[in-house]
Amino acid sequence: MSVDLLAPTIADRAYHRIRSDIIFDRLGPGAKLRLDRLAADYGTSVSTLREVLSRLSSEGLVHAEGQRGFEVAPVSPDGFRDVAAMRILLETSALPLSFAAGDLEWESRVVAAHHKLKVLERRMLAGDREGTELWKRYDREFHQTLIEACGSQTLLDIHAGVYDQYLRYQMVAVVFRGAAAADEHQELLDCALARDAARASAVVSRHVDACVTHALEGGALRGAPQRGQPPSRADLDTPSDQPFPSVGEGAYRKIRADIVFGRLPPGRKLKLETMKADYGVGVSTLREILNRLSSERLVVAEGQRGFEVAPVSIANLREIADLRLLLECHALEQSFRAGDMDWESRVVAAHHRLARMEERMAADDRSCTERWKQFDWQFHQALISACGSRMLIDAHAAVFDKYLRYQMIALSYRGDIASGEHALLLDCAMDRDAGRACDVLRCHVAGGLEHALATGTIT
Incomplete structure (x- = not known):
């Protein structure tokens, strides 16, 4: 019987569920992530959870506490400002490219995304908070649709990760600015249809800055855990309280380095049985690693034909x-x-x-x-x-x-x-x-x- 290599693994499903629960504040900042309890809640093993939490740690959503385990990453006013500044940088860089390249089909997707957001904003303005999570999903969809024609998948990928961090802060602070935000979204739609990128960039900057100000004035982040953010890759030469990397995390780093440094060249077929011996991990762990590298666009998943190193151009x-x-x-x-x-x-x-x-x-x-x-x-x-x-x-x-x-x-x-x-x-x-x-x-x-x-x- 054939096996679809692209089918989500248990680890993939757990990763996406836990990630969503962190972003939408179902797992709040500072929450201890106890492996035995998570294993029952997410239907996976403790060893798989370690790999998942290590991956989320690399994204800044989970904090690894050395031998003390894991917790949801803290939030802070400075952290929100940092995320907001990155969002403005990326989004205002992508808007001119997207507005210049967007065609009629892109316009129709922008209009459709704005319509859904507008309907939810009307409900929120009427005092209906039952759809808060859906409102934020539509908010994200609208902003991502505005820039989706920019022509740079790498820029879109980074923006999506930053936006998710920004969205997490919004959910923690329960940020809704009412008619002001809805008016700014309408103005962005008008800018898109008029291809006025300069005005749109100014609106986005004002929109994001106002959101940060609103959240901080509300005080929702002042009492949150503020022990700092997870170590960045700029700290490679400094001591770290990160736990010793698991077998799977170690294999991920080795395979990634082999791709980056050309030891695994573009187009190379990644045969699981061969790699199992080369990297000392099982086939199921390899599949999870290659799916992770696929999300970074260093590996291409080919359905039932397996995986290969991403091509270059x-x-x-x-x-x-x-x-x-x-x-x-x-x-x-x-x-x-x-x-x-x-x-x-x-x-x-x-x-x-x-x-x-x-x-x-x-x-x-x-x-x-x-x-x-x-x-x-x-x-x-x-x-x-x-x-x-x-x-x-x-x-x-x-x-x-x-x-x-x-x-x-x-x-x-x-x-x-x-x-x-x-x-x-x-x-x-x-x-x-x-x-x-x-x-x-x-x-x-x-x-x-x-x-x-x-x-x-x-x-």
Whole structure:
């Protein structure tokens, strides 16, 4: 009997249910996630739950407490501001692209999404709170439909994750601003039909800022747990209270790294029986890992034909490069403004390691290629590490990994040009010259992109 490899696994179903319960505040901030109780509630094993909660921890929805287990991630006023700022950055960047590319079918989906939202808002205005969760689902659907024609699936994926975090804050604070919010949604519809992206971006900024202000003035977040957010990937070199990774989490990281660094090349068939021996986990765990990597678009699920490493394309590389610039330039400005002496020392140290590897690459020593790219990653992460936004750092890291994958495929080294640009970025950091740093970064990424394409390895 054939088995549909795309059918949701027990872990998939538990992941989506727990994630939804956190976002919609059925599992509130700070709630202890006791594995034995969750196993009964969600119909899965304790070992599977550990994998699910580790995955949710990586998304910032669950906090891992070392040997003390897991709890729902806390919320705080600063956390809401961080999420809101990320939402504004992504949404206002996507709106002009979507408005320019959207066709009549897109228009009809926007109109339909607004209609559903408008009906629920009327009920809310009449005092009916029974449909609160459905109202927020329609709110999310409307905003996501507005930007869905932007042409960047990576941007849409990141926005969706950020929006879910934003939605969680709204559910915790029970935010409904009444007629003001409904009027702003109507204005956004009008902007979409008129293709007025500049006005729409201004409305979105005002809309989100007003929501944050309304929530904070209501005081709903002041008494919430505020022990901090889960460690970001920028904290890789610092001690962590995260529990030792499970077998499944360890295998996920190894497979992901093998894809990013090109050891598993684009189009490679991922045969479960072979991988079981290579990575030391069972077939069911592998399926869960590959489904997770599929959600990150590093793996393609092919129904009953199994899984393969995601393909590459010139269009996707350009999309990833544009998104990297958006996130990194925004983060550079904030990091340069807030960076202290400790941040400076991290940047100097990261550049020193990178410069040493660049010297070896210039001497045609290709044995250090992977370490060179790891140090490249660390230098750019160090530059933005003082930006003050864990969410921005983690989003940038995810995009940089996809950019790095293309660099490893193309094995592209630009010699003195790239090392000179890194030196200029270091100088800009020491001078706190964010404007010049962004100019250098644009040249750096554009040059790297064109150099990679010139190798002919990406089509």
